[in-house]
Amino acid sequence: MGDLTIGKAAQVAGVGVETIRFYERQGLIEQPSKEAGYRTYSPEVVARIRFIRQAQRIGFSLKETLELLALRAKPDADCAVLREQARHKSAEVDEKITQLLRVRAALEAVVASCPGRGGLEDCTILKALEDMPRGSAPCGCDEPMRKTR
Numbered sequence: 001m002g003d004l005t006i007g008k009a010a011q012v013a014g015v016g017v018e019t020i021r022f023y024e025r026q027g028l029i030e031q032p033s034k035e036a037g038y039r040t041y042s043p044e045v046v047a048r049i050r051f052i053r054q055a056q057r058i059g060f061s062l063k064e065t066l067e068l069l070a071l072r073a074k075p076d077a078d079c080a081v082l083r084e085q086a087r088h089k090s091a092e093v094d095e096k097i098t099q100l101l102r103v104r105a106a107l108e109a110v111v112a113s114c115p116g117r118g119g120l121e122d123c124t125i126l127k128a129l130e131d132m133p134r135g136s137a138p139c140g141c142d143e144p145m146r147k148t149r
Contacts, residue, residue: 001043001046002043003035003042004040004046005038005039005040005041006038006039006041009041012046013049013050014050023049023052026062028048028052028065028066028069051069059092059093064085064089068082068085110124110129111125113125
């Protein structure tokens, strides 16, 4: 496969054209120079785009993906570093799952308390939300879900 236009590169990499432009703006890939009036992307850049997309799909942030790319470029890097980053990401996912389960339980509790009919002045869901002390939530998840790194 030779160099590809942005549309073809996006298609081969399984992303949108705007995703490629976003990756360029974020410094994840370099913007190629124009040849014959348009930019072309090498197979190596397309592979890098795929790598970035896969890292995102399994939960790595763009910052973490940059770190992975930097490690990938070091021939003397140790796989143990990558393994530790993946283990840390897995622990973050577990934490989010636990928090989401608490949120779902809280939602189920307020839904169960609602008769599902009548005027809003008697709505138990609205009352539950209004009666909560500021900064607290019935799920015990008072802090908003954090973005990882």
